[in-house]
Amino acid sequence: MTSQDVQEIEKQFAGNELDEPADEAGESIPEKRRPSGPEKRHQWPKKLYFLLATALCMGAAGIGYFSVQEGYYTAEREKLTAKKVAADTKNKLFTLKPFVVPFDKTEKSTYLLLTISFALEDRKLAEEVVKNKARVRGIIYDTLRKNISGTGPVPPLAELKKAVIRQVNTALTAGQIKNLYVVEFLIV
Structure with missing residues (x-):
């Protein structure tokens, strides 16, 4: 390499350029690429919908469970109270x-x-x-x-x-x- 070659290389690179690798088209490769393909592209909406559906199902199940249990316990309490009052002969x-x-x-x-x-x-x-x-x-x-x-x-x-x-x-x-x-x- 001659001094003339070194001078040409120095003219090409003024020192303001970034030291990033370049692909064939001369564009820099981004560090983070967008996901490609149908399975990777729509992952976050699917996760969000799944979480919402799970929360709704759990909420509905909880409401159903507690409303049935409350009614059951109230009915049982009423039956026990009626039997207790009816069976109590000493205290009328x-x-x-x-x-x-x-x-x-x-x-x-x-x-x-x-x-x-x-x-x-x-x-x-x-x-x-x-x-x-x-x-x-x-x-x-x-x-x-x-x-x-x-x-x-x-x-x-x-x-x-x-x-x-x-x-x-x-x-x-x-x-x-x-x-x-x-x-x-x-x-x-």
Whole structure:
């Protein structure tokens, strides 16, 4: 190699070029090539669709499982409660959860808190009350709302008891409730 050849080579490369290999067309080869072929080209949308489908299936299965289980356990609890109340001969009281009855317009009191227990003497009556517990609670709540108006004084407890017994007995078919006990009576 002569000095003339070296000078020509130096003229060709001014030092600003990158030291990258070139292919036959004179273009540089990119470091990262795009995937080619139908199987590699559409991989990420397929993965995304697969993940979405899996999440939807798992969510639907979970909702179905828990809704069926909740209904199953509620039905089992109701059956056990009905059997327990019907089989209990020593304690014939059936206590409902407390009722909170708000007063309409009064400055002295805001609501009435009342817990009621029934004396159930018959097994069929006990089963019917347990089976229709929500309906009985609704009847009692409506009766209390009608008899307790926030503008006037609260009626005597004996009147409230008679009104509740009368309304509940109209809804029952297996027997009648004779005694009602007020476990808790609080005006707040």
